[in-house]
Each structure stands twice: as structure tokens, then as C-alpha cells.
Amino acid sequence: MTKYILKRIMYMVFVFFIMSFIMFFLYNLIPGDPARMEVESIKLKVEPEEYQRRYEEARKRMGLDDPMIVRYGKWISGILKGDLGKSQIYKEDVSKLIVTPMKQTIFINIFAISIALLITIPLGILCAVKKNSHFDNSVQVLTIVGYSIPEFIIALLFIFIFAVKLNIFPVSGMNTPNFSGTPIEMFFDRLYYLALPLMVMTIGSLGGMTRYVRAAMIDSLGMDYIRTARAKGLKEKVVIYSHAWRNALLPVITLIIGWFMQVFSGSLVVESIFNINGMGKFYIDSLTNQDYNIALALQMFYMILALVGNLIIDLSYGLVDPRIRVSN
């Protein structure tokens, strides 16, 4: 087991370096001269010779004349030390800037995922139990519709219905301006503002998850021990919720773990539509503002998240189901 984990971590490190090198290479393809940008402001204040001297000094300090591999080494060692670089727009460290959007995203995602799980798991079980009934068939079609319609269309529709026509929820924003009250009131105010994005995120993820739970449940309902349980004369409820569901849970748990890894990465579409100041919007903004230092750092962050997530999912297979041996 330890050997397997070590092997996986080694491999993760390898992938990380390769991908970071590729990203750094692409990043360097963009025309632009950060040294020139830095000294541009003093161009008119100083003599041309002085300006040239400062420019060259800046180039040297930033190491722009070094070969790419050296620059890459400097950059990646900075990243590993936690220095994610400086934003060109906000003129601040990325590692500081990232804190607020991160909090925001985690807050939303925990809610979205919990709600989605609360809906999909019972729905999936119900569909599996009533397999091929009208209820099941219509849910199946709905789930296809659910994962076929892109999130932004659902979002537009919901804004139109709930914010524009019915005027129940606000379209964007995080909380009522100048709102004061007890922390609990603050919390509910925030939830009120997040209602629409939460609904969209939940609906967007219903389709896939429901199908997954249903498939797992049908698999486990077809097992011999279910027949045995029924033959023993157990109540159907006990058969379903105690015998079948526990076994169907195994594959579902791995999926849930995978989902919880996504807590840190914001939804690009939903956050940009509802103007939520989370990770996804932060990433899009940095790309549209051409603030590539942030974009690159976030991309690295997403990648580490994905790699660690994959490892945890693989390990969790073994944890939830001892029959699976990870070391093979």
C-alpha cells in the first residue's frame, strides 16, 4: 500500500513538472516585456541613458535574458515555495489575492454539493427500485435533458423566470449592501443572494449523478444476496435500504469524494454569469485581463487539485471496498 502511494506520488510529481513546463513554455510565447512595463512610468522623468540603464537592470533582475530552462527553474521553485508570482493588474501577490475568492467558492460549493447529493441519491434509488416504470423512464429522459443543456442556458432561464418575471431572487451580488444584523441573519441574507446560482449548480449536476446512483443500485439489486434476503422474507424496505443500498454506496462514495475535490475550483460558467467573486470568475477575469501570472498560478492549482483528487479517488476505492486491492 505505502509502496503504491509512493509510486503514485512520484508519478504525480513527474506529471506536474511536465505540465508546468508546457504551460510555462506557452506562457512565454506571448509577446510582451515585463521589464519595459516596469520602467515605462519613469521614461519621461529620467535621461535616456538612465532609462536604458534601469531597463537593463530590470531585465537582469527579472532574469529575462536567461535561457528558458533557467527561467523555468526559477519560476517553478518560486511556486513550490508558495510564491505564486505577482499580479500585473492588482500589483499584489497572487497568494494573497486568492484567499477571498477561495473562501467564496468553498462556501458555495459545499452547499451546492450537499443539496445535489440530497436530491440525487434518493432519486437514483427510487428509479432503480421502480426500474422501467413510467416514473423511471421520465426521470431517465429528464436526466438526458439535464446533462445535455449547458449550464449557462439553465442559468439564463432561471434568471428570466425567478429574477426578471417573478422577481423573487436577486440576479447578482453577494449580500444586501450595508446589511447589518446578527451573524445568522447575515448568513441567511447571503444564502438568499446565492439562491439562484445554487439552484443552477444543483440542477446542472443532477443528471449525471442520478444516473450513476441508479446504475449502482440496479447492479446491487441484481446480486444474489438480495435474492437471499427476499427469500428470507425480509421487508422490501429492509432489503433496499439495508442490503442493497449499502453495497451500492461503494461506487457512489468514490464519486462523492471526487466531487468534494471540486469544492476548491469554482464553476466557471455560474460564477461568471452571477458575478460571484469566486475562483472561477477570478480565473476568467485574469485571462480576459491578460493577467497571465494569476491564470498560470490558478492553472497549476487546478492541476494539483486534479492530480491529488485522482489519487484520493483511487485510494478510496480500496478503502470503501476491501475486495479491491490497490497495489495490483
Next chain:
Amino acid sequence: MNNEKKHNQNKKRSFLGLLLIKLFAGKEKLSLLEEEQMQSPLRTVVKNFLSNKLAMGGLLTFIIIFAVVIIGPFFNPLDLSFSETSQQNIGPGYDLMKYPKELEGKLKEISVGSTFSVGIDEEGKVHVWGKPKYSKTIDMTKIPSGMGKVVKIAAGYDHVIAINDMGKVFGWGSNRLQQSRIPDELISKDNIIDVVAGYQSSVVVTSDGYTYFFGNDSINDYSHNHEHQGQIAKVAVSSDAVLGLTLDNEVVYLGKQKGSYTKIPENMGKVVDLSATAATIAALNDKGQVYIWGNISEKGEDSIPKTDSKIVELNAGRFHYTAKTEDGKIYSWGDNHYGQSAVPKSLKDKNVKALYSGFYQNYAITEDNNIVTWGLKGYLLGSDDLGRDIFNRLLNGGKMSMTIGAIAVIISTIVGVIIGSISGFFGGKVDIILQRIVEIISSLPFLPFAMILSALIGNNMTSNQRIMLIMVILGLLQWPGLSRLIRAQVLAEREKEFVTAARAIGVKQMSIVFKHVLPNVISIIIVSATLDFATCMLIEATLSYLGFGVQAPQPTWGNMLFGSKNSTVIQNYWWRWVFASIILGICVICINLTGDGLRDAIDPKSQER
């Protein structure tokens, strides 16, 4: 006997009924053994698929959409550089020229505005039709009360000016640049005889030959102290200039700047009518000759047709002219993008009493008091923020979306098949290396990675290169799923006897892989490609929606929604996002239904899940 009856009934079914039955109705139930005895596996798959109503419905709908977006653009080509400010954000419907029926027979005058028309009847009542609502405040139907009997009316870009029988002038509609607020000096006047409403401007003429201008004077060149005050009989406004016809039948320029408008042709003789499109001026003399000058474009404002008799009246739209001859015939020339200069054939042998043109609409009143209209009727699905026809963009955008999806899928399928089959068949070190690559790519977060690639590489690319880039990015990030499926299948297939046999007779490794093993996994490839096609279209739409995919003016279904992020558009201009969303949704649902149906047909076991 009974049997015979049944047989006859079957025969009576119509062709359409039979077709529908063939397409959708369930097959006769056979036992598994019977089935196996009768048909090859492929036929079973086809039959299974045909009997799946949902999947067949999806496939048919998809084929229809596909055919429409592939064939449609040939009949309805896209003009990438097109934009028309006067046609912005017009709702769907063909009602721009749907005049109220009560006007028939007692019509006095019509004036055409950008997306609406106004008319007055003989009792002096004002009627408004078309699309007169621009916003909550700019609404041409809010006709001011207390005007009395209106005798003359003029519709402009987004406002209306009217004169009543007391010679008083009134204005309503947009007032952002004071174009519908009557200046104080005019309120006391009661001798106003003519009025013209142009682009953000209005000009009125009094009976003693004075002109008054109000509205945006920074784009409209007009000088109140022009030397012809007191001599003007009629004015014409283009979108940026004001010209007048004096009482001595001469054309004069009423502005300060010199330009193409001031190059008034000499020796025109006695000018009787003056008219202006958005950028050109036309004058008509008493001999029926037409002179045109100004900023003449390639739309053909100056290609005056030969007429059988003398032209006596001249009218102008935004880019076209219409003329009436003395025997009541109508001629038209200039831009014909909306059919506004195509005079209907029904007018050929009719005598036209009056003719009204403006922007893209024309109204002709025949002697028997019929109103004949031609020009832009409206937009089937509305128009967008640059005045482009949404239906046209949906057709052309659909072609682009489908092309991108299809090419991305082809790339990903080819890569996936090659890597999957090589990795599965050869195993060993090749397999290990290839599987690591697969893992690297599938561990990348898809959307952020596609975005950063498109932002970094596509930084300074032309729009066509960018489209290619999107196809390649989608194709190269999509294949790991398929390659895993293929690998697993090939691993199973390669142990079978036919592979051993092929090896034994010395077939080359590569041709065993691609000629012997691969055909056995073709069904998986088809299913996966179908589902991937839907995914690619979705991702392309999402990327374009976020602004990292295909960029305007080239339309795709995703980037047509790009501008509809704010709540004004969602609320007021619903047609700008509803139709694109619906068609994209339907298309992807249909592809997914087809893919699911195919999978069920190929692997009946999966149906049980």
C-alpha cells in the same frame, strides 16, 4: 375468415402510416433463439435501434436540424461585416408593415420610421404600427393628447413629429437629444407647414420660408443662420446633413461644412422635389430628370432606371429611392437587401395615387384605395444588437457549431482509436507509456485548460485560425475516454482465435491491429463518437459563451449568447437568447438520445441497467 379480414385491414394502411410504423413502431416480439437464427448481429442492432422510439425521434430531429443548417446557409448567406443601427434589437414577427385595417380607404399620409410607421387618417387621427416600443420610456405609441386634427406627420429614427391643422407642432418618442422637444420659439408659431424627422434630428419649415432645427446638432450639419432663411419651401435630411429647396426651385445646403453634399449639380433647372437617403441626396426637376449626389455607395443609389413617362415624385428610404411617374407607375432603385427596391408585380397595371417610402418599407396607395406594401416585413426570430437577422445567424452559426463539433470528434476519434488499439494490442512498455499520457491528459481540468490554451495560443490569431485552434484543442483533449474503451476491448479481442490464426499465417502486427481487431470494436467507436460529438458541441458553446471560443462576428450557437449576460437583454430582448438556447439544447439532447439508443442497441445488456 377472421384472418382474412385482418389481412385486408393491414393492406389499407396509408403509405405515411406504414412509414411511421416502419420508423417507430415496435417490432414483432421474437424469442432470443428465433432472433439469432434469423438475423446477423448487425441487423439485430439496426432493428433494436429502429424500435427505440426515443432514439429514433432524436436521430430524425437531429438529421432535420443538420440538413437545415448545412443547406440553409446556401440560400441565406452570412454577411460578416453587416451591421445596421436602425435595425437593432427588433423583436420577432413580420408586422413592420401591418398597417391597421381601419386606415384603408381614409388614409391621408404615412411616414416610415426605422422599425415603425405612423399614419394619419382623414379625421386627423394618428395610427402607429410596426415595432414602436424601444424601451419603457421610448415608446412611439404614447401619442400626446390634445393635438386635435393632425395634418402632417413625420417619423424619424426613434421619434415622431406631427403638425395639426392649427399649424402647431408636436413631438414624441425618444428625446435623448431633444429631437422631440419642441423649442420654445416654435411653440408660439402657428404657421408650420412642413416637418421632417431624421436621425436624432427634426427640421420644421414655416409658411414664410423659415427653417428650425432641433435635435443632435453635432452629427447633423445645420446652421440656423444660413443665408436662405425666409426662402425655403421644403427640406430633406440625410443622416448627417440638411438640404433645402427654395421657393425659386433651387437646391441649397443649409449647413456650414463643405463636402460631398455641397457639390450640388449645376444646371438642374427648375427643381420640384428633393429627397434624401442616409447618405445621398436626390433632386427632381420639372422635366422629370433625377440628379443624385452625396456619398454614393456601391448599393446603387445612383443607378436610376429608364422610365416610360416623366417622374413627378421622389421618395427615399435609407439606401434606396422610389419614384412615381405621371401615369402612376412606380420605379425603384438602390439597395435591395430587404427587397425594399423590388416593386411588386401587382402594381404594374395599377395607377398609384400616393407613394410613401422610408427606411426599408414602402407603401403605395392605388387609385382604388388599396394599400400595397413592399420591403422589410420584419424578422422571423428578431434581430440582435447590431441589427443582424437572428434567424440568419442561427443557420450559419449552426453550420459552424456542427463543423467544429464534427472535426473535433474526428480528431479525437482518430487519436483515441490509434492510441487505444496500439496500447491494448502491444501491451508491455508501449502500453505503460501510452497509459501515462492518457492519464496526464484526462487528469487535466478540461474547461480551464481549454480556456488557457485558447487565450495563450489564440492571442493574436485571425478568426479562421482561431476556429481551427478550437477544433484542435477540443479534439486533443477529448480522446482519453475513447482510447481507454478501445484498449479494454482490444485487450479482450486479441486473445481470440482469429488473432492467433492471423499471427500464425504471418500477417503483419499493424494490419492485425487495424484490419482484424479494430472492425470488432467499431460499434464502441460509433457510440463514443456520437456522445463525444454532443460533448464537443457543448464545450464549444460554453467556451464561446465565456468568450474564449469562436469570436464575433463569426456566429456559433454559443457565442450568439455571449452578449446576453446582462439582465436588460434577458428581460427586454428575450429573442436574443431564447432561440439560440432552444436550438442548441434540442440539438445536443437529440445527439445524446441517439447515442444512448445506439449503445442500448449494440449492447442490450446495458438496457437492463
